[in-house]
Amino acid sequence: xxxxxxxxxxxxxxxxxxxxxxxxxxxxxxxxxxxxxxxxxxxxxxxxxxxxxxxxxxxxxxxxxxxxxxxxxxxxxxxxxxxxxxxxxxxxxxxxxxxxxxxxxxxxxxxxxxxxxxxxxxxxxxxxxxxxxxxxxxxxxxxxxxxxxxxxxxxxxxxxxxxxxxxxxxxxxxxxxxxxxxxxxxxxxxxxxxxxxxxxxxxxxxxxxxxxxxxxxxxxxxxxxxxxxxxxxxxxxxxxxxxxxxxxxxxxxxxxxxxxxxxxxx
Amino acid sequence: xxxxxxxxxxxxxxxxxxxxxxxxxxxxxxxxxxxxxxxxxxxxxxxxxxxxxxxxxxxxxxxxxxxxxxxxxxxxxxxxxxxxxxxxxxxxxxxxxxxxxxxxxxxxxxxxxxxxxxxxxxxxxxxxxxxxxxxxxxxxxxxxxxxxxxxxxxxxxxxxxxxxxxxxxxxxxxxxxxxxxxxxxxxxxxxxxxxxxxxxxxxxxxxxxxxxxxxxxxxxxxxxxxxxxxxxxxxxxxxxxxxxxxxxxxxxxxxxxxxxxxxxxxxxxxxxxxxxxxxxxxxxxxxxxxxxxxxxxx
Amino acid sequence: xxxxxxxxxxxxxxxxxxxxxxxxxxxxxxxxxxxxxxxxxxxxxxxxxxxxxxxxxxxxxxxxxxxxxxxxxxxxxxxxxxxxxxxxxxxxxxxxxxxxxxxxxxxxxxxxxxxxxxxxxxxxxxxxxxxxxxxxxxxxxxxxxxxxxxxxxxxxxxxxxxxxxxxxxxxxxxxxxxxxxxxxxxxxxxxxxxxxxxxxxxxxxxxxxxxxxxxxxxxxxxxxxxxxxxxxxxxxxxxxxxxxxxxxxxxxxxxxxxxxxxxxxxxxxxxxxxxxxxxxxxxxxxxxxxxxxxxxxxxxxxxxxxxxxxxxxxxxxxxxxxxxxxxxxxxxxxxxxxxxxxxxxxxxxxxxxxxx
Numbered sequence: 001x002x003x004x005x006x007x008x009x010x011x012x013x014x015x016x017x018x019x020x021x022x023x024x025x026x027x028x029x030x031x032x033x034x035x036x037x038x039x040x041x042x043x044x045x046x047x048x049x050x051x052x053x054x055x056x057x058x059x060x061x062x063x064x065x066x067x068x069x070x071x072x073x074x075x076x077x078x079x080x081x082x083x084x085x086x087x088x089x090x091x092x093x094x095x096x097x098x099x100x101x102x103x104x105x106x107x108x109x110x111x112x113x114x115x116x117x118x119x120x121x122x123x124x125x126x127x128x129x130x131x132x133x134x135x136x137x138x139x140x141x142x143x144x145x146x147x148x149x150x151x152x153x154x155x156x157x158x159x160x161x162x163x164x165x166x167x168x169x170x171x172x173x174x175x176x177x178x179x180x181x182x183x184x185x186x187x188x189x190x191x192x193x194x195x196x197x198x199x200x201x202x203x204x205x206x207x208x209x210x211x212x213x214x215x216x217x218x219x220x221x222x223x224x225x226x227x228x229x230x231x232x233x234x235x236x237x238x239x240x241x242x243x244x245x246x247x248x249x250x251x252x253x254x255x256x257x258x259x260x261x262x263x264x265x266x
Numbered sequence: 267x268x269x270x271x272x273x274x275x276x277x278x279x280x281x282x283x284x285x286x287x288x289x290x291x292x293x294x295x296x297x298x299x300x301x302x303x304x305x306x307x308x309x310x311x312x313x314x315x316x317x318x319x320x321x322x323x324x325x326x327x328x329x330x331x332x333x334x335x336x337x338x339x340x341x342x343x344x345x346x347x348x349x350x351x352x353x354x355x356x357x358x359x360x361x362x363x364x365x366x367x368x369x370x371x372x373x374x375x376x377x378x379x380x381x382x383x384x385x386x387x388x389x390x391x392x393x394x395x396x397x398x399x400x401x402x403x404x405x406x407x408x409x410x411x412x413x414x415x416x417x418x419x420x421x422x423x424x425x426x427x428x429x430x431x432x433x434x435x436x437x438x439x440x441x442x443x444x445x446x447x448x449x450x451x452x453x454x455x456x457x458x459x460x461x462x463x464x465x466x467x468x469x470x471x472x473x474x475x476x477x478x479x480x481x482x483x484x485x486x487x488x489x490x491x492x493x494x495x496x497x498x499x500x501x502x503x504x505x506x507x508x509x510x511x512x513x514x515x516x517x518x519x520x521x522x523x524x525x526x527x528x529x530x531x532x533x534x535x536x537x538x539x540x541x542x543x544x545x546x547x548x549x550x551x552x553x554x555x556x557x558x559x560x561x562x563x564x
Numbered sequence: 565x566x567x568x569x570x571x572x573x574x575x576x577x578x579x580x581x582x583x584x585x586x587x588x589x590x591x592x593x594x595x596x597x598x599x600x601x602x603x604x605x606x607x608x609x610x611x612x613x614x615x616x617x618x619x620x621x622x623x624x625x626x627x628x629x630x631x632x633x634x635x636x637x638x639x640x641x642x643x644x645x646x647x648x649x650x651x652x653x654x655x656x657x658x659x660x661x662x663x664x665x666x667x668x669x670x671x672x673x674x675x676x677x678x679x680x681x682x683x684x685x686x687x688x689x690x691x692x693x694x695x696x697x698x699x700x701x702x703x704x705x706x707x708x709x710x711x712x713x714x715x716x717x718x719x720x721x722x723x724x725x726x727x728x729x730x731x732x733x734x735x736x737x738x739x740x741x742x743x744x745x746x747x748x749x750x751x752x753x754x755x756x757x758x759x760x761x762x763x764x765x766x767x768x769x770x771x772x773x774x775x776x777x778x779x780x781x782x783x784x785x786x787x788x789x790x791x792x793x794x795x796x797x798x799x800x801x802x803x804x805x806x807x808x809x810x811x812x813x814x815x816x817x818x819x820x821x822x823x824x825x826x827x828x829x830x831x832x833x834x835x836x837x838x839x840x841x842x843x844x845x846x847x848x849x850x851x852x853x854x855x856x857x858x859x860x861x862x863x864x865x866x867x868x869x870x871x872x873x874x875x876x877x878x879x880x881x882x883x884x885x886x887x888x889x890x891x892x893x894x895x896x897x898x899x900x901x902x903x904x905x906x907x908x909x910x911x912x913x914x915x916x917x918x919x920x
Binding site: 007010011014015017018019021022024025028077078080081083084088091097100101103104106107108109110111114115116118119121122125140141143144147148151176177180201204205207208222225226229230233237238240241244245248249252255256259260 | 274275277278279281282283285286287289290291292293294296297300310363366367370371377380381382384385386387388389391392393394395396397399400401402403404406410440443493494497498500501502503504507508518521522525531534535538541542545548549552
Binding site for chain 3: 164165171173182183186187
């Protein structure tokens with residue numbers, strides 16, 4: 001009794017700490033007042049403002065575009081990298097490859113962003129490419145750190161599954177290329193999907209690297225939000241948080257129901 | 267060596283290899299190069315390392331002056347120490363809060379466990395920036411925390427909770443907590459809870475069981491979690507910018523200002539390089555424990 | 565030897581300086597059920613993986629049906645392997661698992677269907693076709709793994725610990741099914757196992773391996789009755805090994821200092837050790853008047869009794885030597901009332917003595 005009391009108290013405190021600020025933000029998003037903290041009554045006014053704010057809407061569109069492209073390309077590259085790390089032993093300078101494919105995981109964003117910006121500028125000076133900073137440079141930067149995250153997920157999954165499944169396919173007559181397409185990739189498909197989702201959120205969430213590598217016409221949502229909240233509060237951002245929360249919670253609930261049903265079947 | 271790689275293997279290895287060399291490694295090399303360059307007015311605001319002057323001679327413009335500058339000026343060193351102490355303090359707090367949560371979630375029955383896990387992951391998927399912003403809202407002078415404290419009669423005047431390094435620590439702990447909990451959970455969920463019973467059965471006291479059995483077995487998770495919090499926090503820019511005040515300057519902010527405000531690229535690069543240099547030890551620890559873990563799984 | 569169905573010629577393999585196989589040669593006949601038996605790390609799995617084509621031997625050659633397959637990749641070899649873990653494809657259902665190999669061979673649809681349903685009938689997997697792998701039992705998984713190999717009509721089927729993952733009752737039943745299936749299809753089977761009983765009951769012939777070498781090849785009777793050395797004698801079944809010295813004057817006679825008696829053998833050979841299997845020793849409760857004073861018999865004290873239903877195990881001490889005796893409980897003998905610390909008379913025929 002005593003023990004489970006301690007357990008639930010601790011879990012309760014922990015989870016309220018995680019959720020309290022988010023819920024407070026959602027509640028304040030319904031505040032009539034322009035001054036965020038002074039409650040003047042319930043209103044959906046700021047949701048209206050949010051959906052009329054072209055700057056936010058456009059940056060949201062840009063962010064979605066960059067995030068989905070970055071996630072897709074990073075997943076392709078990350079699956080290749082993860083597979084190489086887990087299954088191919090003859091890689092020239094293997095320790096170096098391991099280093100460059102895991103170091104982006106822990107490299108501080110500010111250093112990553114700075115290095116990529118200086119790289120784009122130098123490359124522009126030398127080759128004239130990229131001709132200017134913009135969505136492409138942000139995309140390349142986001143892909144670069146996302147690859148490492150996807151590679152880690154894929155590598156862990158491949159270490160986790162028995163290599164004999166791939167050998168069995170070969171034994172049954174599948175040539176190496178066919179083993180990859182018909183066995184390895186389908187088996188690790190759930191990890192590929194979670195890799196894509198992670199890469200997507202990383203890109204959608206990134207402020208620092210994007211701030212360094214962005215250019216005209218490539219203001220992502222975090223950049224716009226940051227400029228709005230840097231010096232003060234913004235009721236539209238409250239409304240935006242509530243919308244994002246709603247989307248994520250409904251995805252999570254859907255997912256939870258799905259896995260619960262699945263475990264009921266078993 | 268190359269010819270031995272079969273067709274698909276060649277592409278699998280070399281596409282990401284090439285990408286990471288081009289867009290991760292070479293950019294770092296460029297920072298290294300610029301950190302040794304001489305700064306000047308112009309665009310780009312530094313001299314090329316190798317120049318050919320009018321008479322056709324090569325001139326080598328290399329200087330260690332940028333490093334000498336940042337190491338001699340206590341301002342930079344102090345900001346770096348501030349960042350380290352911020353990272354250390356918040357990692358420790360994350361560990362203290364995160365460990366029991368991860369432990370109890372891992373010990374729950376599978377059905378509750380899935381629910382709790384999703385509850386842990388939701389904030390992680392929510393925008394990082396907005397979660398920091400939430401604290402900015404809460405900690406305002408007329409924010410909800412002050413209102414509650416006044417209502418409860420603890421204080422009569424609102425406290426200035428925002429724009430100091432405590433607010434920064436709070437923001438860091440809040441946003442990085444999932445990075446601590448998830449790897450810890452990953453280790454704790456895997457280990458056999460019967461070990462605890464076995465240890466208790468062998469007469470070990472609860473505290474003893476924890477320190478002699480559970481803690482050592484979850485050590486790789488602790489290392490991974492701590493590194494995932496510690497390393498990025500050293501370079502953290504957004505949280506100090508939104509919640510911090512002028513009482514303490516942090517490393518990330520200094521690089522940002524040096525680059526965007528002072529436009530001194532060589533010094534910004536030298537700062538970034540020295541940051542990497544200081545972070546090499548924790549990064550190596552991270553990579554070693556990480557590859558050891560994978561090797562074990564193999 | 566090269567005209568054998570499968571011929572392994574002087575194969576060696578090392579992993580990081582550890583010798584896994586040391587100059588192994590082996591000939592296996594067509595339609596034979598052959599076992600590779602040994603404790604873990606003896607090299608049997610490495611040998612199997614070399615035959616399957618997952619490992620390349622450092623030296624030596626492999627011939628299958630007269631063809632050198634040493635350099636053939638796994639997917640081109642006309643043989644199949646059933647993995648210990650079964651290695652079924654988790655993303656495919658039962659019938660797609662079975663049809664996988666046929667589809668890889670690009671057979672036409674009709675034939676794939678026919679052969680798949682044929683093998684599903686043969687292995688009694690009807691009704692499970694659409695199930696996912698994690699939705700069927702361990703025994704069913706084992707049969708799917710088997711079906712997936714057999715549907716390809718391989719010249720040779722390799723089975724890596726095929727029964728290890730099954731519980732004991734299912735294991736014995738499956739053993740018989742496996743033998744029947746092999747007999748029915750006439751496919752050559754090579755089974756890797758660490759379980760000597762399994763090898764004995766399944767195989768036509770078996771090879772016993774230790775530290776990367778083959779110690780003996782023979783049928784179960786030969787291996788049990790005439791082991792090449794003490795290791796095999798002890799590895800297969802229970803063995804009483806007695807240290808002996810050749811008798812100076814009498815042919816076929818040996819002296820055992822441990823037992824203090826003379827031992828007569830049916831062979832005449834210089835030898836320092838002999839084997840006597842526990843079931844070949846007779847014991848009776850000692851009667852005072854009957855004095856045993858002849859070769860191949862001794863008195864002993866019962867140290868342990870273990871009643872196992874069909875037979876009883878006794879541990880007997882005679883002088884400084886301890887040995888096992890197994891007696892069938894067939895009610896012809898009166899052994900059932902032999903107890904701890906009883907004195908017993910032990911005797912055996914000279915044919916029971918095998919000189920090592």
